[in-house]
Amino acid sequence: VVVLIVCASTSFVAMLAYTPLLSKIPKPIAENELEIKDLSAYDPDQMSAVEYARLPLKLRFVVNDKRKEAGLKTIQHGWGEYDEQRPFLSELHTNSASNFTFLKGLLTEFLTDKKKLIEAKDRFTRLQSKYDEGKGDFGTKEDLDKERAVMGIWLAKYFDDAGYGSWPQFPELYKAMIMNAFPPIDTLDSHATHLDELTLKEFEARQLSFLSVMDQHLALDHSSSNRHVWDSQLRH
Structure with missing residues (x-):
């Protein structure tokens, strides 16, 4: 007790x-609030790690949530080059x-x-x-x-x-x-x-x-x- x-x-x-x-x-983030692009626009071969890291964190959360829903691998670039x-x-x-x-x-x-x-x-x-x-x-x-x-x-x-x-x-x-x-x-x-x-x-x-x-x-x-x-x- x-x-x-x-x-x-x-x-x-x-x-x-x-x-x-x-x-x-x-x-909750509305798509028109953060301008969610086509998911392919965030692919590592389309957007560099530096460009992706410059996106707001909450936008990156939304992108990865949508990628998971679509059965795609989430994007994590790590620390990268200084x-x-x-x-x-x-x-x-x-x-x-x-x-x-x-x-x-x-x-x-x-x-x-x-x-x-x-x-x-x-x-x-x-x-x-x-x-x-x-x-x-x-x-x-x-x-x-x-x-x-x-x-x-x-x-x-x-x-x-x-x-x-x-x-x-x-x-x-x-x-x-x-x-x-x-x-x-x-x-x-x-x-x-x-x-x-x-x-x-x-x-x-x-x-x-x-x-x-x-x-x-x-x-x-x-x-x-x-x-x-x-x-x-x-x-x-």
């Missing part, structure tokens, strides 16, 4: 915390607020509805299982390892280009900064927890933690000092 009371109380607190955000949850993306970093940074807000709205929607929370956990668990079976966006474990390497190169090139060339000399400081930007929302034990190992309560807590991290990034993005730094460096 005590456990049920605690779980119910925590869910109620989560509801109170995020109910004010319900009015800000993006409405040098190709560098001319558009200002745009990426500017668009991040609306992309964060959209994703935050999706999470808030199921965190304030027990039925949708259960459905989300089931959906995410099935998606994770596809990855385990080598059927995810990056296929096999070897493919995912390659993507990890691509991510590492992207970050190193960004550090070099952004004036943080001392990362090889002071790795512990850069590791600390990365960990501050991405505090763990799972136990650090060299084991990626499978979602079917989590109770519904634990799954909810993890999503709330992720929302908290996004809130911190949104607050930083909106800060005048941070915006000034980006504007001064990216106007060139």
